[in-house]
Amino acid sequence: MKERILGKTGLKSAEIGLGCMGMSEFYGQADEAESVKVIRTAVEKGVTMLDTADMYGRGHNEVLVGKAVQGIRDRIVLATKFGIVRSDDPEKRGVNGSPEYVKQACDASLKRLGVDIIDLYYMHRKDPSTEIEETVSAMAELIKAGKVRHIGLSEVSAHNLKRAHAVYPITAVQAEYSLWTRDIEENGLLDTCRELGIGIVAYSPLGRGFLSGSIESAESLAPDDFRRNNPRFMGENMRKNAMMLAEYKKMAESIGCTPAQLAIAWILAKGEDIVPIPGTKRLKYLEDNINAANFRLTPEQVVRLEKIIDWKHIAGDRYGAEGMKTLDK
Template sequence: MMTRQLGHHGPHVSAIGLGCMGMSDFYTTGVDEREAIATLHRAVELGVTLFDTADMYGPHTNEELLGRALHGKRESIYLATKFGLVRSSDPHARGVNGRPEYVRQSVEGSLKRLKTDYLDLYYQHRVDPLVPIEETIGAMAELVKAGKVRHIGISEASAETIQRAHAIHPLAAVQSEYSLWSRDPEHNSVLDTCRRLGIAFVAYSPLGRGFLTGELKSPDDFAADDYRRFNPRFQADNFTRNLILVERVKALAADKGISASQLALAWVLAQGNHVIPIPGTKQRKYLESNVAATAVTLSADERVHLDDIFGAEGAVAGDRYAAQTMTLLNG
């Protein structure tokens, strides 16, 4: 397994990590826990070391799953979890909490559920507009001093917020959505800011929540409780327009003798040595395919071709989140 470094002073982790959210939440209920655990174990066998979760996945059940599945493998893996997104009885509502007392409270719950006495990487999941970032990061820095957290990060933050946070305590990683069809980190200077400051950029949803795999043909492919039904990119005419783009990716991948997923992941990996994609899956066969993308090399012409498909303004139809959730993005 190729490795990449989490920041200037952080550990080397697998060049592709594993996003674990879908094993417990959002895409469907009735997840096959046995297959999810088998997928986690297979990831370790393949050399994947970076495992990504959050306290709001479930909520809490995803951390509990990783705590059970990865018990006894702690020294060979890097656990990353997050705090700060708060759920309620409304499945579509989200709150944000970055208060220092909430930081201290949240880490204790995550440590208990993950069955560990320290976290390798602890992220602020979303920036709280009511709490100065200096206060939140200051509380996270205290966790580092206490030995409960080894490295800290922030998710979906603007370049300005990243710089302010990094000045309080070095960030090992910034996590944001990034893929062929989600290019905000290029346009809002986040990717360049991370490169300049020596911060790893962890790309979640590098396969466009499954859309870039080329396996989705209709919104009807989603389970009734799949939250993608509420995302504008997956709805009605937007779905149809975006499907045309994916068909072009599939054709390019076929010419290269690889899957559309592998092509999409290879593109993310090619954006810089500080970029680490964390595709999510709950099945071993997709995990193995994703890991194989580390062996794919893209030519300059292939990268230009992919940029021609997705890079034009307005090429992708629809926002990446529903309107209320978009308001939580600091970027």
């Protein structure tokens, strides 16, 4: 698989990474043995970036990833995040970006992962009660301490990215980016990343599975799948959004790829500074996602796709009300 360079700090990654969140939570039940096999198979096939966070499965995901990378640690870019604090109520979460918490969270992640250093450490969400300069200064201290190699920010505004980057070079920004979520093109974040020389890691490049074309309705999902309560998958919103899929699937068929591969190929075509991290917990989907690297879209195909999946007409917010409150706008 081809490599891409994220930011000016020299971090290299295969052009497609692996999101590990669903192996622990949010997308229905997962088989831990298969999840470990998915991670190790991904690395065998050339994937280098593995993405996790301390809040996925309340720490379980980091433990799982740590188990999977034993013996192959030197072949991967290990990325994790801090900042979202879980409570007993699954619908309510806090955000903590205080310097003290940054250090505590990093030490806890290192222990769960079973590693000495994290390659890319993200602030998962901005803490509204802590100035971003304080949080980033604490993250920079982790680099000086030899616990972290590169730092990143997730779901940050262009304004706060500039403030953060003035404190210490930010290597990558993680943002939801797909054919049906293109906010970063409009809110200045993509332009700011490119102006400052910061890479973009695109999560949910398949639109939380919508762009795979296989989800018929929210009711068809597992009872504990969070998409059942995601506005875009509910009721009339889902019916409206699904109307775009027929032509989309026809385009994938004409190119000779699957709908999922088409979505990832679109991301790859949007710039050499972007690394998509499609998530999966199943081996059968892993190979499909990785093989998206075999398809290179022409500028004309990109334009056509963006007309078929018109993101301005997607119905519903990308998170529920509580999730939307945590986004840095």
